[in-house]
Amino acid sequence: MKIDKKSFVTIDYLIRLGEQDYYPPDGRPEEISFCMGWGVMPPGLEEALLGLEEQAQKVVRLAPAEGYGEADPEMIMEVPLTDFAPDIELKPGQVFETVDDDGQPVYFLVQELRPETAIIDFNHPLAGKELEISFTVRGVREATQEDLQHQPACECEGGPHQH
Numbered sequence: 001m002k003i004d005k006k007s008f009v010t011i012d013y014l015i016r017l018g019e020q021d022y023y024p025p026d027g028r029p030e031e032i033s034f035c036m037g038w039g040v041m042p043p044g045l046e047e048a049l050l051g052l053e054e055q056a057q058k059v060v061r062l063a064p065a066e067g068y069g070e071a072d073p074e075m076i077m078e079v080p081l082t083d084f085a086p087d088i089e090l091k092p093g094q095v096f097e098t099v100d101d102d103g104q105p106v107y108f109l110v111q112e113l114r115p116e117t118a119i120i121d122f123n124h125p126l127a128g129k130e131l132e133i134s135f136t137v138r139g140v141r142e143a144t145q146e147d148l149q150h151q152p153a154c155e156c157e158g159g160p161h162q163h
Contacts, residue, residue: 001053001054001140001141001142002051002052002053002140003036003049003050003051003052003053003137003140004036004050004051005036005037005050006036006037006142006143007035007036007140007141007142007143008033008034008035008036008139008140008141008142008143008144008147009033009034009035009036009049009137009139009140010031010032010033010137010138010139010140011031011032011049011135011136011137011138012029012030012031012135012136012138013029013030013032013045013133013134013135014027014028014029014030014133014134014135015126015131015132015133016131016132016133016134017126017129017130017131017132023125023126029134029135029136031138033139035143035147035148036049036050036143042062042066042067042068042131042133043066044060044062044063044066044067045060045062045067045133045135047066048060048133049135049137052137052140053137053140054137054138054139054140055136055137055138056136056137057134057135057136057137058134058135059132059133059134059135060132060133060135061130061131061132061133062130062131062132062133063130064127064128064129064130067126067127067129067130067131068124068126068127068128068129068131069124069127069128070127070128071121071123071127071128072123072127075121075122075123076111076119076120076121076122076123077119077120077122078114078117078118078119078120079117079118079120080116080117081113081116081117081118083118084118090110090113090118091110091113092110092111092112092113093109093110094109094110095107095108095109095110095125096108096110096120106122107122108120108121108122109121109123109125
């Protein structure tokens with residue numbers, strides 16, 4: 001079966017950033033399963049998957065616009081250290097989870113610590129970066145209703161998509 005826009009896909013992937021930086025950081029491929037077209041993976045990667053079959057291997061290079069987008073300076077903010085629980089030892093590079101106004105989980109990275117404040121970044125950690133993604137298709141099938149129910153999505157103009 002070939003991957004199309006209604007497929008449920010499982011891939012092993014490894015993202016290379018520059019010469020020696022990888023995601024996952026240990027440099028070993030990670031497996032992920034997802035429904036095509038729901039914004040789970042970068043648009044350029046989903047486009048590269050279309051038409052492939054199980055066991056296909058490919059390497060794609062994605063500009064930021066095809067990957068996780070450009071970094072948005074408005075998503076970087078300075079917050080008081082008192083916004084964090086007093087028992088947390090903050091360090092640059094830590095990732096935290098919080099919820100947005102709709103109760104959906106969102107993540108942020110502690111970029112910098114100052115005497116009274118922390119600089120935090122809500123951008124995706126790979127935003128603004130050129131990516132080289134190598135992957136192997138491990139499985140492909142038509143997405144079921146159950147698969148679609150587990151996708152984080154909403155009904156907005158233009159159809160369902162992830163935020």
